[in-house]
Each structure stands twice: as C-alpha cells, then as structure tokens.
Amino acid sequence: MENLTTGTQRLGIHTYVVMIFTVTLACISFATVEAQQAFSHGQNIAPVFEGWEVNSDGSFSMVFGFFNRNCEESLNIPIGTNNNIEPGGPDQGQPTRFFTRRGKFIFKVRVPADFGDNELVWTLTAHGKTEQAYATLNPAYIVDKRITMMNEGGFGQRAGEADSLYPDLRIEGDSHRTTAVGESLNLTLIVTDDGLPLPRKGQEG
Incomplete structure (x- = not known):
C-alpha cells in the first residue's frame, strides 16, 4: 500500500509539472502571435x-x-x-x-x-x-553622394577610391525620332559606369 501511495504521488507531481509546462508554452505562443499581429498592422x-x-x-x-x-x-x-x-x-x-x-x-x-x-x-x-x-x-x-550610396546600397568606400559617379544613360543615334500610331520604334540605350566602388573579395564576376 505504501508503494502504491508513493507511486500515485509521483504520478501526480509528474502530471502537475507537465500541465505547468504546457500552459507556459501556450502563453508564450499566444504572446508571440499577438506581438506579430501588432507588428504587421496598427503601428505608426x-x-x-x-x-x-x-x-x-x-x-x-x-x-x-x-x-x-x-x-x-x-x-x-x-x-x-x-x-x-x-x-x-x-x-x-x-x-x-x-x-x-x-x-x-x-x-x-x-x-x-x-x-x-x-x-x-x-x-x-x-x-x-x-x-x-x-x-x-x-x-x-551633412550628406553627399557617397553617403547616400552607402546607405542605399549597403556598401562602403575603401580608402584611396575615388568618388563613384552616377551611371550615364544615353540613346544611340538621333535624339528626335518619328513613328506612326501602331508601329514600333526601336531604341538602343547605352549605359556606362565608372566601376566604383570596386567589387569586394569574392564578389567579382
């Protein structure tokens, strides 16, 4: 009888611990979902x-x-x-x-x-x-082109590098073209870049 009572008590403690653990997990999960919902909508x-x-x-x-x-x-x-x-x-x-x-x-x-x-x-x-x-x-x-590119592009300028210039875009051929409604007009665009900043190691290609 004593062993049976002890076994019952142990089972009760084990069940109680499992219940606490389950409730804790449920509370954490609910708090996480609630935080995610608040983060996706309703903020300023x-x-x-x-x-x-x-x-x-x-x-x-x-x-x-x-x-x-x-x-x-x-x-x-x-x-x-x-x-x-x-x-x-x-x-x-x-x-x-x-x-x-x-x-x-x-x-x-x-x-x-x-x-x-x-x-x-x-x-x-x-x-x-x-x-x-x-x-x-x-x-x-104070900001300049270099700081703007560092913020928008996620890269920095290494020591000794010149300032990177904006890419140059131009249309090849005459600047004025004519076409009729319903007809296509082919344009050739030429883009040049100064190649700066230079690629980091492992980024070449």
Whole structure:
C-alpha cells in the first residue's frame, strides 16, 4: 500500500509539472502571435531626418525619409494636421503614401542660405501616435553622394577610391525620332559606369 501511495504521488507531481509546462508554452505562443499581429498592422510611422546637402546657389536641402513600423500595412496620411512640415508648410513635397518598412532619402526641402540655427520639423501622426523629425544644419548630418550610396546600397568606400559617379544613360543615334500610331520604334540605350566602388573579395564576376 505504501508503494502504491508513493507511486500515485509521483504520478501526480509528474502530471502537475507537465500541465505547468504546457500552459507556459501556450502563453508564450499566444504572446508571440499577438506581438506579430501588432507588428504587421496598427503601428505608426516615424519621420526621419537623413541629413542636409549644400546647393550650388548657397542654399541647403534638408533630406527626409521615414520608417513605417508595420510589416504589412501601408498608410495614407493626407497633408494637414497629421502630416505637415513647418515652418513654411504644411505641404513641402512630403509623401502622403507610406509603404511598409524603411523609405530612405525620399524627398528634399530647400531652405535659404541664411537658415542658420533654425529647425525644420516634419510631424506625422498615425494610429493615434505622433512623431517628429527635426532637421538642422548640424555639421554631423551633412550628406553627399557617397553617403547616400552607402546607405542605399549597403556598401562602403575603401580608402584611396575615388568618388563613384552616377551611371550615364544615353540613346544611340538621333535624339528626335518619328513613328506612326501602331508601329514600333526601336531604341538602343547605352549605359556606362565608372566601376566604383570596386567589387569586394569574392564578389567579382
């Protein structure tokens, strides 16, 4: 009888542990699914100040992008209270359609040469949450073609390399062509590139 009682007690403890483990797994699984659902929809959009450029006339261009925190939900935010840039706004060429995830170097806002220590503020409100990007002429945020390509292309420039230029695209032959409706027109495009940045080891080919 004593052995039977002991065996029953052991079985009870084992069953209790299994039940706790099962409930814990269920809670973790539910929390994971809930987090994934919240991450794919219902999140807001963060405006991003990418940096500023110097223009040939002495003025400056503030460069902006955004981060849509949703993996699946694209949002439309019309110009106005929920999507404005000040001073000088509310409409300064910013987007109203925000696709998922990160949009880099999307648009520029030109400011005068005497902008000085002023701020340009982009305000976005989505799903009840407001975020702002503050654009200034802080020297740490100056951008050029090299920085833009490093951010968009995911590669850096090695020491001693010249600045990479944009690819050149031109149409071979006459710049003016004529054709009739319903007839095809063949065009030959020639693209040249400076080959920079050079391929990394293992990327040749």
